[in-house]
Every structure is written in structure tokens, then in C-alpha cells.
Amino acid sequence: MKRIQLFEFEDQEWFPSWLRTCMTNLIMVLLRMMGTSEVLAYLAARVLKEKGLSQIVDLGSGSGGAMPEVLKALHKIEGLDEVELVMTDLYPNKEVAKKFNENAEDKISYLETPVDATGIHSAPNGLKTMVNSFHHMPPEAARKILESAVQHKQPLLIYEMAENKIPVVVWALFLPIALPILMIMTLFMTPFVKPLTWRQLVFTYLIPIIPICYAWDGQASMPRMYSFDDLDELLVGLETPNFYWEKGFAKKGNGRKAGTYLVGYPKK
16 A cells, blocks of 8 residues: 555644644645635536535535535535535534534534544535545545445545655655745735634744644655556455445536546446
């Protein structure tokens, strides 16, 4: 398997939730810049229409992630304006959950009880999504997620905003260059964070903890992503006549690549 398990700050239980939120805010800015919401909305719309679903259940939502913006894009697609989004996490952020649950009109809710992605059947009904989070799962957990989808006939959409195609040696050689570039990028991205808090400003410009953690996690996530061959290895024995799997490059309307995806759902 090409993927290797590296350390990421975001995965650690001791890592402060507010700092994790600040890093997620930067990822959201990057996703908006890349136009990822429309790409994800198109991928989700295919499954929602195919299976006649009206709800998305996001796994590993953390402090919000990309799916609220994706839902807005979905509502612009004919026939999907009533789709609802339920966000979940193994360690739900109570503060974030309260914020989303206060407004019922946006069709977004956040479960305050833990949901383990390796047991998809324990989550509410709907299209399960994992956006930029599957690479956090070691192979054993990743396999369990895919097995759970097949065993319990649950539709699943996995998306990663990048592709693991660079040899590890090359990745390591360019690391001293890539880390400073990413740290500098955070200085320009931070003003576009919404909402922009004092913590985001202080720990970016005065005490640069956020740029350091964001840069490392951004680079460490690359070798952790599952390549297409890795996905084939994980799917061995799960490609049954009753369950459809498809993987490929997510693409924008102009045909440019915008990440990778794996989608699976039970056949009619």
C-alpha cells in the first residue's frame, strides 16, 4: 500500500478544539477558492437522485467542514432544494453543534451524540459523506467503513481534495520548501476566514501556532491519502453484484481535476 501513516496534529485528542476549528477555517477558505462545493454537490446529486434520498449524513464533520456550503449548492439543483444535512462526529463539538442547531430553516443539524464512521449503520439514514477525512483513517478502520457500507446497504461518498501520486522520497525532499510556502499562504488566507475571531488573528500573526500546525498537517496528509491502487486493495471482496463502487477524479465544469472520489451504493 502506497499510503503511510504519519502524525497529524488534528488527530490528537489533546489538540485544543478551538485550534482545530481555526485550521478547519483555513481549509474552508481553500475549498472556496478551489470551487469544491459545486464539484461535491454534483457528485452527491448523482447518488441522491439515483437512490431517491433527501438527506445527507456527514461523517467526521468536526467544526463544520465543507458540507454546509455543499448543501447550498445542492439546493440550486432542480429537485434537490429540500435536501437536509445532518452533521456527525466521533467527538462532537458541542459549541459548533449548538450554533447549527439554533437555525432550523437552513435544513442543517448537528448530532450531539457520538457517531463512529466504522459503524455506518449507527448513523441516521441518508447518503453518508466523508470529506477530506478518509485519509485520517488507518487501513483497518478504512476497511471497516467500506465493509459497513456494503453490509448495511448504505450509500457512501468519500472525497479528498488532493491525490497521493508523489513518491514519498520526493515529498520528503521538498518538505523544507513546501512548509514555509504553506505557512506564508495562511497569512494571506486568514482575512477571508468567516467568522474571523481574535484567536484566528492572534495565533496567526502574533504567535504563529496556526500556520505551523496547518502547514504540517497539510503536507502530512498527502502521503496519508489512499491512492486508487490502495482503494482497490481496501475493496477486495467488497465488489459484489449487489453493491456498486466507482472511483475517479472529481472534475469542475471546465474539465479540470478537483480532487478524487470513491462512491458506493446498493444497486436497485
